[in-house]
Amino acid sequence: MTLEQSTLDELAEIAGRYPEARSGLLPMLHLVQSAQGKVTPEGIEACAEILGITPAEVSGVATFYTMYKRREVGDFHVGVCTNTLCAVMGGDEIMATLQDHLGVGNDETAEKRDGDAHTVSLEHVECNAACDYAPVMMVNWEFLDDMTPQKAVALVDDLRAGNEVHSTRGPRLCSWREVERVLAGFPDGRADEGPSAGPASLAGREIARERGWSAPSAGASAPASGSEE
Amino acid sequence: MTDTLTPVLTEPWGADRSWTREVYEAHGGYAALDKALAMAPDDVIAAVKDSGLRGRGGAGFPTGMKWSFIPQENPNPKYLVVNADESEPGTCKDIPLMMANPHVLVEGVIISSYAIRAKKAFIYIRGEVVHVIRRVQNAVREAYEAGHLGTDIHGSGFDLDIVVHAGAGAYICGEETALLEGLEGRRGQPRLRPPFPAVAGLYASPTVINNVESIASVPSIIGHGADWFASMGTEKSKGMGIFSLSGHVKRPGQYEAPLGITLRELVDLAGGMREGHELKFWTPGGSSTPLLTAEHVDLPLDFESMAGAGTMLGTRALQLFDETVCVVRAVLRWTEFYKHESCGKCTPCREGTWWLVQTLARLEKGQGSEEDLDLLLDQCDNILGRSFCALGDGATSPISSSIKHFRDEYLAHLTHGGCPFDPAASTVWAGSADQQEVTA
Ligand SMILES: Cc1cc2nc3c(=O)[nH]c(=O)nc-3n(C[C@H](O)[C@H](O)[C@H](O)COP(=O)(O)O)c2cc1C
Ligand code: SF4
Ligand code: FES
Numbered sequence: 045m046t047l048e049q050s051t052l053d054e055l056a057e058i059a060g061r062y063p064e065a066r067s068g069l070l071p072m073l074h075l076v077q078s079a080q081g082k083v084t085p086e087g088i089e090a091c092a093e094i095l096g097i098t099p100a101e102v103s104g105v106a107t108f109y110t111m112y113k114r115r116e117v118g119d120f121h122v123g124v125c126t127n128t129l130c131a132v133m134g135g136d137e138i139m140a141t142l143q144d145h146l147g148v149g150n151d152e153t154a155e156k157r158d159g160d161a162h163t164v165s166l167e168h169v170e171c172n173a174a175c176d177y178a179p180v181m182m183v184n185w186e187f188l189d190d191m192t193p194q195k196a197v198a199l200v201d202d203l204r205a206g207n208e209v210h211s212t213r214g215p216r217l218c219s220w221r222e223v224e225r226v227l228a229g230f231p232d233g234r235a236d237e238g239p240s241a242g243p244a245s246l247a248g249r250e251i252a253r254e255r256g257w258s259a260p261s262a263g264a265s266a267p268a269s270g271s272e273e
Numbered sequence: 274m275t276d277t278l279t280p281v282l283t284e285p286w287g288a289d290r291s292w293t294r295e296v297y298e299a300h301g302g303y304a305a306l307d308k309a310l311a312m313a314p315d316d317v318i319a320a321v322k323d324s325g326l327r328g329r330g331g332a333g334f335p336t337g338m339k340w341s342f343i344p345q346e347n348p349n350p351k352y353l354v355v356n357a358d359e360s361e362p363g364t365c366k367d368i369p370l371m372m373a374n375p376h377v378l379v380e381g382v383i384i385s386s387y388a389i390r391a392k393k394a395f396i397y398i399r400g401e402v403v404h405v406i407r408r409v410q411n412a413v414r415e416a417y418e419a420g421h422l423g424t425d426i427h428g429s430g431f432d433l434d435i436v437v438h439a440g441a442g443a444y445i446c447g448e449e450t451a452l453l454e455g456l457e458g459r460r461g462q463p464r465l466r467p468p469f470p471a472v473a474g475l476y477a478s479p480t481v482i483n484n485v486e487s488i489a490s491v492p493s494i495i496g497h498g499a500d501w502f503a504s505m506g507t508e509k510s511k512g513m514g515i516f517s518l519s520g521h522v523k524r525p526g527q528y529e530a531p532l533g534i535t536l537r538e539l540v541d542l543a544g545g546m547r548e549g550h551e552l553k554f555w556t557p558g559g560s561s562t563p564l565l566t567a568e569h570v571d572l573p574l575d576f577e578s579m580a581g582a583g584t585m586l587g588t589r590a591l592q593l594f595d596e597t598v599c600v601v602r603a604v605l606r607w608t609e610f611y612k613h614e615s616c617g618k619c620t621p622c623r624e625g626t627w628w629l630v631q632t633l634a635r636l637e638k639g640q641g642s643e644e645d646l647d648l649l650l651d652q653c654d655n656i657l658g659r660s661f662c663a664l665g666d667g668a669t670s671p672i673s674s675s676i677k678h679f680r681d682e683y684l685a686h687l688t689h690g691g692c693p694f695d696p697a698a699s700t701v702w703a704g705s706a707d708q709q710e711v712t713a
Contacts, residue, residue: 061436063350063393064476069458070441074400095458108460108616109441111400123401127362128560128606129519129592134700170444170610171362172401175519175592176526179701185403192702213372214404223403226410227439235411238404240291245369247526248516249280249287251542257276259284259513260504261497 047090051079056094058229066095069105071228073112078224081116111227118153119162120203121220123169123182124196130171133178134192139168141193146200154204161206162219176244177212184223186211189242214238275505275531277538279513281493282486283529286373292408294415297376303421305496309384310429312495317388321491323499325511330356330447330484331558331587333510333576336491340481342471343389349478353386353394354456357409357485358440358447360399361559362610363590366515366527367485371398371405374489375412379435381488383421384495386433389481393434397452400439410437444614448662449482451616462618463662486515507533510575510586520555520593521547521699533573536591540570550595554678558587560607561667563674564600584674597703599694600679601686604671605633611668622665625656629672636683639691646676646683 047055055075059068069091076087083106085099092099106112124139125131146154146166153165174180177189181196188199189212202209209217215237226232252258285291285300297303309317322337343351355378359367371378378396386394396413398406413435416422424432438456440446446455450464453475474480490512494502503511510532516539519525523544530539536555546552552567557574563584565572572578579586594603612626632649635641653669660666676683685693697703 064457066458067438067456070400070455071439073441074439105458105460109400109443111440111442126606127610128603129363131606132594132598132603132696132699133520134702136696137700169401170614171360171364173359173365173368173399175363175365175590176517178519178525182401185401187402187404190701211404215407226403226407227400227441229410229437229439231407231410231414235292235404235407236290240288241286241369241373244524244526245283245373246287247518247524247543248278248528248530249283251528252276252278252280255276255278257278257280259279259281260275260501 047079047086051075052090052094054228054230055090059094061229066097069095069102070109073106074224075228075230077113078221078228081221082113116153117220118165119219120164120183120217122164122166122200123172124166125170125172125174125178125180125182126168127171129175130179135179138179138181138191138193138196142166142196142200145197157204160204162203164200164203177242183209183211183217184220186215186217187213187242189213211238213242277534278528278530278542279505280529281513282370282374282377282489283515283527286369291373292375292412294376294412294419297374301496302376303380303419305492306380306383306421307427309387309495310427310431314388314390317384317495320499321388321494324494324502325506325509326487326490326494326502327510327576328484329486329490329514329588331361331585333586336483336487339471339483340385340389342469343479343481344472345390347472347479349476350393351389351391352475352478352480353382353389353391354452354475354480354482355382355394355396355485355488356447356449356452356482357396357398358452359485360444360447361561361588361590362607363517363519363556363559363592364588365517365519365590366588368402368405369527370485370489370515371409375409376416377489377492378409378485379412379416379421381491382435383416383426383433384491385481385483385488387431391481392432393436395436395438395456395475397438397440397446397456399446400441406437406439413437444610445616445662445664448664451662452482453480460616462616505531507573507575507577509577514589516574516589516591518543518591518593521550521595522593523547532586533575533578535571535573537570539591540593546593546595550597552593553596553598554594554600554675556587556590556592557584559590560592560610561663561670562587563670564678566678595699597694597698599692599696600675600682601633601637602692602694602696604675605630605637607671608633608668611664615664615668619661619665621656621659622661622668625652625665626668628652629668633672636686637692639686639689642687643684646680650676
C-alpha cells in the first residue's frame with residue numbers, strides 16, 4: 045500500500061502549520077489513518093521523512109496514543125465508556141451485551157456477514173467528557189448519549205445494515221476514515237449539523253430561566269475594567 | 274444577593290445555531306475584544322488579576338498572576354496554549370462549551386494572547402470528540418473571515434494566528450507539560466519543573482497554558498468588569514463556574530453558579546437523587562479529588578472549603594453515587610484507569626498503580642485479608658508526593674478516601690467472600706424490567 049502524492053502533500057501541509065514541523069506529527073498520523081485505515085509502515089516512513097526524524101521516533105509516538113491503530117478497525121468504531129460512572133450506570137452491561145451480540149472481545153472487529161453493508165469494531169473507552177449523559181457510547185468519536193443495551197444492539201445492527209444513523213448530539217455518522225481526516229485538520233463542512241447542545245447540557249440554564257435567575261447586571265452596558273473601582 | 278444560578282458561559286447554549294459567529298455577535302460577542310484592544314496589554318492582565326479568576330482546569334492557580342509571570346523581556350515568541358483535553362473522569366463542561374459556544378473561547382484566546390503578547394495560540398482538543406473539533410475549527414475560520422484573527426486585528430496592529438490541534442487519546446496530555454510534549458509531536462510525558470512553562474514552555478519559549486473555561490471567562494471579565502466577576506463567589510474563590518452533575522441524580526447536567534454553592538443546593542435544583550435512593554459518596558472535582566459523603570453536602574464548593582475537608586474543588590465534576598453502588602468496585606475501576614493512563618516515566622506511579630490494582634482486585638473478589646487495607650494505604654504513601662506529576666497523586670485519592678469513609682465496606686467483601694452488591698441495581702434501567710422490553 046503506497047501513499048498517494050496528494051496525501052504526501054497534505055502531510056507536508058500539516059507540518060507547515062506549526063513554527064516547528066514536528067508539532068504536526070499527531071495530526072499527520074491521523075491523516076495516515078484516514079488514508080490507509082491504520083498506522084502503516086509506509087505512513088510512518090513518510091512522516092519520518094517529512095519531519096527529518098527516524099521511523100523509530102515516529103513509531104514511539106504512534107504507540108503512545110490510544111487512537112492510533114496498528115490493526116484496522118471497522119467502518120464504524122464503537123466505543124463503550126466503562127469508566128466508573130458510566131460503568132455503574134449501565135456501561136458494563138452494555139459492553140457485555142455488545143460483545144455477546146457481535147461475538148467479539150475488546151478491541152476486535154466483528155465479522156462481516158453476508159448482506160452487511162459495513163463492519164463494526166468494539167472497544168471500551170475511558171471517560172469521554174459526557175458523564176451527564178451516562179451511560180455513553182461513541183461511534184467514530186461522535187456522541188451516542190443515554191444508551192441502554194437494547195439501544196446499543198439496535199445501533200450496531202443499523203450500522204452493519206447500512207442504515208443512516210445520527211449522533212444524539214452531532215451529525216449523521218460518517219466513516220472512521222472520514223473522521224480521521226477532520227482530526228488531521230481538514231474540515232468536512234459538517235460543523236452546522238446537529239444541535240447546539242443536548243438536554244443535560246441545558247439543565248441549569250433552563251432552571252435559571254424558569255426562576256428568573258441570572259448573573260448580576262448581565263447584559264447591562266459594561267462598566268470599566270476592575271482597576272477603576 | 275447573587276442568584277443561585279448565574280448562567281454566563283452557558284447562557285447562549287441551546288439557542289438556534291448558537292455556535293455561529295452571526296448568533297454570537299448578535300448577542301454582543303466580540304465587543305469585549307474591541308474594549309481589550311483599546312487597553313494596554315498590562316491593563317488587561319491587571320483586570321484579570323483584579324477579577325480573582327482562578328484556573329478552571331483543576332488546580333485553581335490565579336490566572337492573571339500566571340500571565341504576569343511571562344517574561345516580556347525574553348526575546349523568544351510568546352505562546353498561548355488552551356488545554357481542551359478534558360479527560361479527568363467526571364469532567365464534562367469544556368466539551369459542551371466548545372460545542373455550543375466556540376466563539377466565546379476564540380474571543381477569549383484573542384484577548385488573552387493580546388494580554389501576554391502572543392502572536393500564535395494553540396487549542397489542544399482531545400481527539401475523541403470530533404464534532405467539538407468541527408465546531409472549533411469552524412469558529413476559528415469564521416473569526417479569520419471577520420478579521421478577528423490574522424494580521425492587524427480590528428486595526429489595532431495586533432496579529433494572531435490560532436491553530437486547532439487534535440490530540441490522539443491520552444489522559445496524561447491534560448497535564449500541562451505532557452500536553453506541550455504532545456504538541457511538539459512527542460510521547461506525552463511530563464517535563465521536569467522548573468523551568469515552568471511561563472519561562473520555557475512550548476519550543477522552550479514563554480508559554481501560558483490555561484483551561485478552556487478559564488479562557489472563555491475572560492471576555493465577560495473584560496466586558497462587564499473585574500468587579501462584576503468578583504461580585505460572585507466567595508472571598509477567595511471568585512466568579513461563576515460550571516458545576517457538572519452526573520450519576521444517580523434526577524436531572525444530571527451542567528449548572529453554572531457562583532463558586533461556593535453547596536452540593537445540597539445543586540442536588541435540590543436537580544430534583545434530588547433518583548426516586549427511593551440516597552446519596553452515598555461523591556467526587557467534588559473528578560476522580561482525582563478525594564471522595565466525600567452525605568455528611569459533606571453543606572460545604573461551600575469553593576477552593577478553601579474543599580481543601581479544608583481534605584479534598585479539592587478540582588474541576589467541579591460532581592459524580593454522585595447512591596447506596597446501590599459498591600465503593601470498592603468504583604475505586605477499582607478508577608484505579609484501573611490510572612494504571613492504564615500512567616505514562617510510565619516514573620517508578621512510583623508506573624509500578625505503584627499496577628500494585629494498587631492487584632491488591633484492590635483481590636479485595637473486591639473477597640480474597641486477601643484486613644492487612645491488605647494497610648498495604649493499600651502503604652502503597653498510596655509510596656506514590657503520593659513521590660511521583661513525577663499529579664497523575665500519581667490523583668491515583669491515590671479514591672483509595673485513601675474510600676478506606677477512610679468506607680472501611681467496613683471493604684471488610685464486608687472479605688466476610689461475604691466477594692462483592693455484596695448487585696451491579697444491576699445501580700443501572701439507569703434498574704427495577705424496570707418492562708422498560709427494557711419497551712426500549713428494545
Ligand atoms: C493528569 C492530569 C490531567 C489533567 N487534565 C487536564 C485537562 O484535561 N484539562 C485542563 O484544563 N487541565 C488539566 N490538568 C491541569 C493542567 O495541568 C493545568 O493545571 C491547567 O491546564 C492549567 O489551566 P488553568 O490554570 O486555567 O486551570 C490536568 C492535570 C493532571 C495532573
Ligand atoms: S506520575 Fe505517572 S503519569 Fe506522572 S510522570 Fe510519573 S508515571 Fe507518568
Ligand atoms: S464516565 Fe463515561 S463519559 Fe464520563
